[in-house]
Amino acid sequence: MNESYDYIVVGAGSAGSVLARRLSDDPGVSVCLIEAGGSDASPRVQVPAGTITLYKSRRFSWNYHSTPQAGLDGRSLHCPRGKALGGSASMNSMIYIRGFASDYERWAAAGCTGWGWQDVLPYFRRSEGNRLGQDPALHGQDGPLQVDRPRDPNPVSRWFVEAGRRLGLPVNTDFNGPSALGVGVYDLTQRDGQRLSSYRAFVAPVRGRANLTVLTGVEVDQLWMDGASVKGVQLQAPAGGAPRRLQARREVILCAGAIGSPNLLLRSGIGPRAQLEAAGVPVRVDLPSVGQNLQDHLDGLVTVRSRSPLTLGFSLGSAWQVLSAPLRYLFKRKGWLSTNYVEAGGFACTPLSEGEPDVQFHFVPGYRSHRGRLFEWGHGYAIHTCVLRPRSRGALRLDAQGRLALDYNFLSDPQDARVLIEGMRLARKILADPVFDGIRGPEMLPGPQVQSDEDFLANARAHAATVFHPAGTCKMGVDAMAVVAPDLRVHGVSGLRVADASIMPVLVSGNTNAPCIMIGEKAADLVRAAWGRTATA
Structure with missing residues (x-):
């Protein structure tokens, strides 16, 4: 029945x-x-x-x-x-x-x-x-x-906020307030340090x-x-x-x-x-x-290597942080296990903006692999930059065998590429701030050789990905x-x-x-x- x-x-x-x-x-x-x-x-x-x-x-x-x-x-x-x-x-x-x-x-x-x-x-x-x-x-x-703050933000996430402020972006303590413009630590859906x-x-x-x-x-x-x-x-x-x-x-x-x-x-x-x-x-x-x-948010990555174990990562220098993380989380809900990785970020206007932010930043106080791996040995920090209001439109369909076919059709509208390029330039300027000098290493993506619009576009075609939205x-x-x-x-x-x-x-x-x-x-x-x-x- x-x-x-x-x-x-x-x-x-x-x-x-x-x-x-x-x-x-x-x-x-x-x-x-x-x-x-x-x-x-x-x-x-x-x-x-x-x-x-x-x-x-x-x-x-x-x-x-x-x-x-x-x-x-x-x-x-x-x-x-x-x-x-x-x-x-x-x-x-x-x-x-x-x-x-x-x-x-x-x-x-x-x-x-x-x-x-x-x-x-x-x-x-x-x-x-x-x-x-x-x-x-x-x-x-x-x-x-x-809705609460992260329990134990990495110090490097705070440096990102300071670098954005010195670039002219306001420090924003409520991205769901009257204006989203600016940089800050993100609010999270957590309770007692748990998802x-x-x-x-x-x-x-x-x-x-x-x-x-x-x-x-x-x-x-x-x-x-x-x-x-x-x-x-x-x-x-x-x-x-x-x-x-x-x-x-x-x-x-x-x-x-x-x-x-x-x-x-x-x-x-x-x-x-x-x-x-x-x-x-x-x-x-x-x-x-x-x-x-x-529709989805297309993402471009600026990622920098570092020798500093202050950033998240696996190395001999971070061994104590990694080994002590379970106990720190269990008893204090702090330490490495409390991170959501994208602790800070914000919204900015590129020169192409029409009066409101057109890009969003997700800052990671750890190395994001230039090879697309989930884990890389060592340290670093990165900014993901996404196009907030993409014009490109894709489609989801069944193919002739009845299987799902998912086509984002990314960059089919050239304006999305223009906005992404300008957003990545802003991200690179934030990471160039002297606040990062003590931990700075080489830029792995897009890499110092990428300077012109044509270079950035080629980088986006080779490395851009979805933010999963x-x-x-x-x-x-x-x-x-x-x-x-x-x-x-x-x-x-x-x-x-x-x-x-x-x-x-x-x-x-x-x-x-x-x-x-x-x-x-x-x-x-x-x-x-x-x-x-x-x-x-």
Whole structure:
């Protein structure tokens, strides 16, 4: 007999965990939260420094790879996505950035009624439990998601802030305040020095609720449909077993992310007719825009070698720091294991800016490999620079064999390259400040030989990568390219919504975890209102 719930939420990541928590606040409904990954109860997940071990993990990551990128010398880029309770919030760097108010005003101007800055700000405040005494008009104090400073920032991260200040960038103590411009130490989603994913913040405290079922290690194969109506989900059959179906008496909400959600729509026959037919997928709803509008932040690296064990790294000089790190973390929540690696950063305007920051910096007080390795012997420091509002658009599709094909189409718009080049020049100027003289070594990337625009462009094509912020593939709006309406219902389909980064019509100017949590908060109210329930308090 089929199992039945009022709501089925697919994906226990940043948005899905919030949505499951808020919907299950109503004891009169039943909620099933489905996560293809497993438990997050691992030191690799909960200890901040463990994040670097997760990116290529078979257990904790969907290790997607892009198609060869024409704009990046034909390279295929690795795209890790979280595969555990908490989703990508169980493997990210925990940075709490909302994006700019102007981002959401652009959403509203594009026809996404109810998604302007003043519309979404209450949802950011609802989720946040701010521990920093920041402006209560902009920050929530009592929400489940604790926002705090890193416990023990590396001194070199402070030097980065000072170097940025001397270059003319203001020191910013709240990147989610009135202005994001400037440099500073990032606020993090942590509690007691440990990672605080949306699952840990929202679902774990209420997992014992009788009306909330959490399934792990279960992958949704496709949507269970009757014509253009979604009745539930069909789970991937175990070896030698029969598929299992779960019924949604009210709605299914996809929260599987900017790659997972459109992929599931396509596998279920919702997408461009010609593409589905070529892949051998029966067409349920011809929706040409599914998988289109893919955006991500393209990243350029300036990385410098150093002999100083003050920076993070493995060497004989750092042996004591490394060996003592477990005890320091266990008893004080300090030391090397407390780092999220990108402790500091900021936002800056290049000469190409149109009045607001167009690049973001992520400073690492450790050596980032010029060869793309996770670990390199020795020390150094680095700045990652990303293009905040890329113009290039890619797509996600099924190929003729029905396999996922992910094409970022990076640098297809030449303006992105121009902004990246100017941003990397700024990063290099910050690292040239005398504050670093005592630990300075050779610049490994892009390298001192890279000076002209042509040199920088060649470097970007050879080395630029993604910051892991995919978005936009189930675009929200009312135009021909929209997949979901402003109430997040999928166009042409009943009983189905999408609520995650895929619905962003335009990528936000910054890290995407906090915006996805906001999307989950607002989605819960939209769903409850549609069924005559009171909005979450």
